[in-house]
Amino acid sequence: MKLLCIRCGNYTYFETDITGIKEISAADGLMTIDNARFPDFDYTEDTIRNNLKDMVDYVLKEDDSSLVFDPETETYYNRFITCARCGSAKVIKPFRPKRRMVPLDQELEENREEFNALRKERTDENSLPRLWEP
């Protein structure tokens, strides 16, 4: 669960506004609107997918800056993403209790042998047995 609508409990379907690109083609006095296609890829589809991914990643990462506090209702609103089920903008990242962090010294100590083995691989690489002499 990455996002949650606190009004209806939906955590799957959402909506957002993004920019897409279309192509205008003019020929024989007619103007047609279609996807912008280049020889190797569809620019319209590519833009929509990338912009959507960027928007979702931004909201997930910058949780605080994507939320706006409304003092009248005393609730937070998401500026970018709304719920696709109920249309509410009360979409937030679900609260997760922080994982208990192990002190860094302890973690380094626990992984010391693994690190030494890793370094040994690198040093042994430079001191391989000499099989022949020129």
Place this chain on the structure above:
Amino acid sequence: MKIVCPACGNHKSFLIPLWVRCTFKFNKDGTLSILHVRQLESLEDKIVDQGKTSFAITCKDCGADALVTLNEYENLDNQKAQRAALEAL
């Protein structure tokens, strides 16, 4: 109406940015699937507003801002009207 790129002379294909509302879902593996895309802006308004906003129609070949002439016969009509007025005098 005529759309021309003043930089390279292209008059066939142009790119126009449009705001769309995208309905999507989170899959179980964490990826996104797009369910629906709905256009939010009117193309006509966008073409008429060319040159007034930063979201402009650009040339597909060179990327320069396109030049939109809504009534290309406007100048001809003016010249005809002026000529007719002179002839009447």
